[in-house]
Amino acid sequence: MVNFNGDLLPDSNHFLNHKNRGLQFGDALSERIRYSGSVLLFWESHYFRLMASMRQLRMEIPMEFTLEYLEEEILKTLNASGRAKAPCEINITVFRKSGEDFLPPSLGISYVISFTPLESAEFPLDTPGLVADLFKDYYLQADGLAQLPHQMKLPWVLAAIYADENDFDTCLLVNHRKEIALGLHGNLFLRTGQDIKTPPLADGCSDEILRKFLLKQDWKETPYQLQEAHISPFELQQADELFMLNISSGISSITQYRKAKYTREAATFVLNMINGYIREQT
Template sequence: MTNLDGKIVASQEASLSVSNRGYAYGDAVFETLRVINGKIMFWEDHYFRLMASMRIMRMEIPSTFSPEFLEQEIKDLLETNEQLSSAARVRFSVHRKEGGFYRPNTNDVGYVITSEVLEDPFYIMKEDFYEVELFKDHYINSGLLSTVKTNNRAINVLGSIFAKENEYDNCLLLNENKSVVEALNGNLFLVTGKTIKTPPVNDGCIKGIVRGKIIEILKKLPEYTVVEESVSAFELQKADEMFITNVVMGIRPVSKYRKKEFKMEVAKELLTKLNVQARLS
């Protein structure tokens, strides 16, 4: 079942117009959520990021879009799909209503909510081999718009095809300044000694929810120094560890980049603390 503008309908009957602006122009934003036993992890952070994304895209935020209303919309769908007592992945998409070509006739919005079951209720550490490479065919533009989760994911799609064709598990994306920005599906962290580095948001990376939580955790650990600075490709092979974060998988350690193989000790430590935060959120 799918939630279309507040109405729960069978997924095979759910349809959008071919003139839908999310489809036609990528004029849509979305949040990917992880829900455990009916509890949306980091819901407040997701809600405020969604509101900020809509403002950046100059969408009209309906007066009904309170945290309580949207949370209930999600839970109603999960209950209908019999996923309220399990772990689920939810995608909450908001599109500008159709009309106009590049210049919209309205800033009013519609929304779509979908869900699917996840195997594990909390984050687990995957230790299997995981190799990454740079994707250099196209670049992310640094700046505010690149930090928003819009439907325009062409670079991520092309990067994933490149990875599959060349037997990599993931790729790292660059911006126009040739700085490493993020992975295809999450934020990037490098561990060198006791310093943990992640690209800054103004380099063009998604303002990830788990990225923010990891930074919060690290700032409370005196043995580590966390820095948000541009990452050059030359730094990648000097790191002791490399890991990727997103709200569905949590922390994904990278095993290898080119000739460099990485540890995963810090990633394991942080994953335990992240699970604690998820339970308390």
């Protein structure tokens, strides 16, 4: 079951066509939200990120697109699918209405709400860890668009193909200044000793919800200190730990990059911090 502009349709329904601007131009955004079975986790943060992204892309936001309206539409979709009491990942995709030229005939939007069942609202401990390489065939342009959840993902697709062809589990992507931007499995966190750092938004990483959550935490009473700072490819092999983070898969630990091998202490600590918050909300 999917929700297309408020109408509930079966998954098999063909409600999009060749004129869709998301397909033609990547003129679309997608926000993924974790649902515990009773609560939309980080919902306000997701909503305001989606609204800010739509404004930045000059999309016309419908008057009814309030936080309450979208929450009701999500729950309507889950209820109709029999998933209202089960953990899910919700995906809200927003795209500008059809038009075959670069200049759209209207700035108005359509939306699709879909979901994927989850075993648990909490994130699992990733095992056994990932072997990574640096993807250097194409660079990310570290500008304001890089931070948005847009659909223009060719560098990620090509990096995933590169990893598969060369027997790696994941790749790290670099920006046009040859700084680390992020990884295929989310924003990158690098630990050296007790210091953890993650690239700033200006380096082309994603302005993602769990990244925001960690940066807002008080780290003074923890074993670690977190900061935003540039990460050079040369630092990777000197680090003690590398892990990636996103709302879909949670923590993805890198256990090997070239000749370097890494531990997973901070990744486990961060995972417990996030799962502890989820337990409090549900």
